[in-house]
Amino acid sequence: MPCPAILFVCLGNICRSPLAEAAFRQAAEAAGLVVKVDSAGTGDWHVGKAPDRRAQATALAAGIDISGYRARQLEPDDFGWFTHIFVMDHENLADARAIAPAGARAQPVLLLDLVPGREGEAVADPYYGGQDQFAATWADVSAAAHALVTRLQSHG
Ligand code: 4NP
DSSP: OOOOEEEEEESSSSSHHHHHHHHHHHHHHHHTOOOEEEEEESSOTTTTOOOOHHHHHHHHHTTOOOTTOOOOBOOTTHHHHOSEEEESSHHHHHHHHHHOOTTOSOOEEEGGGGSTTOTTOOOOOOTTSOHHHHHHHHHHHHHHHHHHHHHHHHHO
């Protein structure tokens, strides 16, 4: 089986998807999984920027330094490079599907579809919220990260 390549996608690539990337990197490393991991945004407003400082603080509280991450925009080639593309909400899903090449290898799916009982739900956008919103984001992406590790360990 080829090395899984996982892409997490949100709107700005400065809040939710960097946290999903961080949570999954940590969970995959702890499980000894060999994976490629990245994140991207459907929008281009924050390209080249570091994650939101509230996202950085949230990750750091879990022992992960994401200050070196830089935002980039989702592009059509991503659908060939990655084996799995997880999006945070329904708007991300529609935007990702709109640029997916026909016959693409990876089909975008909601991140919380990985979590039993949370199928069809969105990871809420914390950008206009406070630190508690970021804690909720972290709880969501951590639950999904652990579910994804379990899934990859069992059947890829
Ligand atoms: P993200 O959050 O999609 O989780 O990175 C947002 C970041 C920026 C904006 C919206 C959401 N914005 O409107 O600039």
